[in-house]
Amino acid sequence: MQTSKDSQNLDTPALTIDSLVDAQVAFMQQWLRQQAEPLSIEAWQWFAAQPLNKYVSADDLQHLINDWLLNQPMTDVIRKDIRDILHTIIYHPVNDNVPLSELVDDTQVQTLANYVGSHEQQRNILIHTLVGNETFADLLTQTLYHAINDFMETTLDKAGAAGKLMKFGRSSFEKATNRNLDEKLQTYLHRNIKDLARRAEANAQEHLSNDEVARLLVSGWARIKDQPISQLQNYLSDEPGNSSIEHIEASIQQSYNRLRMSPYLHSLVSASIDTWYANHQGDSMATVAASLYIDDQAMTQLSTALLPVVHDAIESEWFTAHIREMLQAFYAQPAIKEGLMFNNK
Known part of the structure; x- marks a missing residue:
């Protein structure tokens, strides 16, 4: 006679290890999917309570900055992204309708003007840049020379016989002095304009008061602040093969490569990391994160945003x-x- 226990064994399919594994895999996936969000929040709360120096040392940060950042050049992908982003920002249509004052506030200009105006060294540097700059004197010399030369050539061509006589006189002068008249003219202008520029600079530094220098900066800003930001495009070239943006990016890359390999920068980075770590090594991860505005609310939002990725994983x-x-x-x-009574395949 068949017992009820025997009948139950006949009615219930044999449970193998493989089928048990499949059932557990499905259960674990379903359970993890349902618990992914609260688990991530609990994991963050646990991690946030840990002290920084329990898992991170100053040497770890040094290796991170040096090995991962400073020892690596910018990739071609990043360099292209920089160029494309700069181009998008500089040539965006919105720049046609936004004034320069959107970038710099009037109070910032006033603060800078007051600072420069109230510091003699900075004031003298500004005056020298505006008035006594040798480059400016050279440009002014060339401008005056071309204007005088153009005037003389135009006048002589229209003067008929008198013009021919003046040209003859010019030729005789050059033969007698063994000097080119154009060269003589440039030398004269250059010497005298530089002398005038030095006198003007000395007078400006002697007579311009702090308030006048400050007003000079403020009034200069007032003349340009309402111009659209797109005006800056006039100082740039966007032609293929002569792109200002490519030159800017290349300059950034060159400076970055020079600095990142410099012992000077490595020394400053090392000292900065040691200073920061000494200030925060006893802080919890939550305190460190809070300085970057990362709190429980931010982590909850991040967790929610990452849920589709977690579920797919x-x-x-x-x-x-x-x-x-x-x-x-x-x-x-x-x-x-040995401890389980399962039928094995």
Whole structure:
């Protein structure tokens, strides 16, 4: 006679290790999917309570900055992104309708003007830049020379016989002095304009008061502040093969490569990291994160945003395979196999 226990055994399919593993894999994936969000928040709360120096040392930060950042040049991808982003920003149509004052506030200009005006050294540097700059004197010399030369050539061509006589006189002068008249004219202008510029600079530094220098800066800003930002494009070239943006990016790259390999910069970075670490090594991760405006609310928003990625990862083939491999290794242990009454394939 068949007992009820025997009848139950006949009605219930035999449970193998493989089928048990499959059931556990499915259960774990479903459970992790449902618990992903609260688990991530709890993980953050646990991590936030840990002290910084428990997991991160000053040497770790030094290696991170030196090995991952300073020792690596910018990739071609990043350089192209920089060029494209600069081009988008500089030539964006919105710049046609936004004034320069949107970038710099009047109070900032006033503060700068007051600072420069109230410091003699900075004031003298500004005056020298505006009035006594040799480059400006050279440009003015060339401008006056071309204007005088153009006037003389135009006048002589229209003067008929008198013009021919003046040209003859010019030729005679050059032969007699063994000097080119154009060269003589440039030398004269250059010497006298530089002398005038030095006198003007000396007078300006002697007579311009602090308030006058400050007003000079403010009034100069007032003349340009309402111009659209797109006016800056006039000082740039966007022609293929002669792009200002490419020159700017190349200059940034050159400066970056020079500085990142400089022992000077490495010394400053090392000292800065040591200073920062000494100030914060006892802080919790939450305190450090809070200085970057990362708090529980921010982490909750980040967790919610990342949930689709987490769900896809849980359902992925690689994650399923790892869970199955782990469970199979667990049930393959001799002690587990002996302790369980399962039929094995």
